[in-house]
Amino acid sequence: xxxxxxxxxxxxxxxxxxxxxxxxxxxxxxxxxxxxxxxxxxxxxxxxxxx
Amino acid sequence: xxxxxxxxxxxxxxxxxxxxxxxxxxxxxxxxxxxxxxxxxxxxxxxxxxxxxxxxxxxxxxxxxxxxxxxxxxxxxxxxxxxxxxxxxxxxxxxxxxxxxxxxxxxxxxxxxxxxxxxxxxxxxxxxxxxxxxxxxxxxxxxxxxxxxxxxxxxxxxxxxxxxxxxxxxxxxxxxxxxxxxxxxxxxxxxxxxxxxxxxxxxxxxxxxxxxxxxxxxxxxxxx
Numbered sequence: 001x002x003x004x005x006x007x008x009x010x011x012x013x014x015x016x017x018x019x020x021x022x023x024x025x026x027x028x029x030x031x032x033x034x035x036x037x038x039x040x041x042x043x044x045x046x047x048x049x050x051x
Numbered sequence: 052x053x054x055x056x057x058x059x060x061x062x063x064x065x066x067x068x069x070x071x072x073x074x075x076x077x078x079x080x081x082x083x084x085x086x087x088x089x090x091x092x093x094x095x096x097x098x099x100x101x102x103x104x105x106x107x108x109x110x111x112x113x114x115x116x117x118x119x120x121x122x123x124x125x126x127x128x129x130x131x132x133x134x135x136x137x138x139x140x141x142x143x144x145x146x147x148x149x150x151x152x153x154x155x156x157x158x159x160x161x162x163x164x165x166x167x168x169x170x171x172x173x174x175x176x177x178x179x180x181x182x183x184x185x186x187x188x189x190x191x192x193x194x195x196x197x198x199x200x201x202x203x204x205x206x207x208x209x210x211x212x213x214x215x216x217x218x219x220x221x222x223x224x225x226x227x228x229x230x231x232x233x234x235x236x237x238x239x240x241x242x243x244x245x246x247x248x249x250x251x252x253x254x255x256x257x258x259x260x261x262x263x264x265x266x267x268x269x270x271x272x273x274x275x
Binding site: 001003004006007009010011013014017018021022025026028029032033035036039042043046 | 078082092093094096097100104143146147150151154155157158248252255256258259262263265266269270273
């Protein structure tokens with residue numbers, strides 16, 4: 001592999017890993033957000049039933 | 052909470068956009084404008100990733116240290132969330148540093164990996180975080196782990212192995228005396244890009260940690 005091959009490999013792997021981490025973090029974030037929203041709506045239903 | 056979440060989301064979006072711009076300029080400067088190194092040639096361009104990655108990892112472990120210390124002192128959940136978030140990102144940036152170093156090492160040293168003092172200490176540092184530990188134990192470990200940072204930095208002076216002494220951060224010389232100004236500019240822009248990206252990811256990871264705690268507390272309150 002030539003010098004530019006190693007440079008391309010390093011840049012490709014690094015930005016690939018960062019992108020994968022960002023996607024995984026966004027997924028976890030959105031899933032937690034959805035869970036919170038579901039809890040809020042359940043709590044609202046509970047309050048409504050109690051009334 | 053809903054009122055304050057929007058401005059934070061907007062600020063996070065601006066941070067993300069700034070990070071993208073800085074990273075794009077850093078990539079262009081590092082790969083196109085900066086000259087090749089007189090000794091290492093084009094392979095030296097990997098350093099525009101390697102140095103910003105390890106400095107960002109150092110910053111992350113410093114935040115683990117602060118968050119852990121504050122948690123042990125005040126017992127506030129937000130400090131524990133900060134320590135956990137910074138630890139996760141610290142592991143990410145340390146792993147990137149090791150990968151970049153390994154790819155740079157193959158054409159420069161002739162090996163992908165060697166049990167050199169600095170490489171081994173850096174690898175050990177990435178293993179000192181584990182999210183599954185209880186908060187106090189993780190906080191103590193986070194503080195102990197931070198003590199590995201000066202060891203990593205000084206290892207190239209204390210042990211004469213394959214890893215060369217620092218090229219930029221030398222004790223008796225200013226950084227601009229050691230490298231070409233264009234190389235230093237590429238490094239600086241790249242570092243700013245990594246910092247902005249780091250704070251964007253930290254903000255996202257911190258909010259995720261907050262939401263997990265909120266979910267846990269609200270589930271307990273509902274008896275589930």
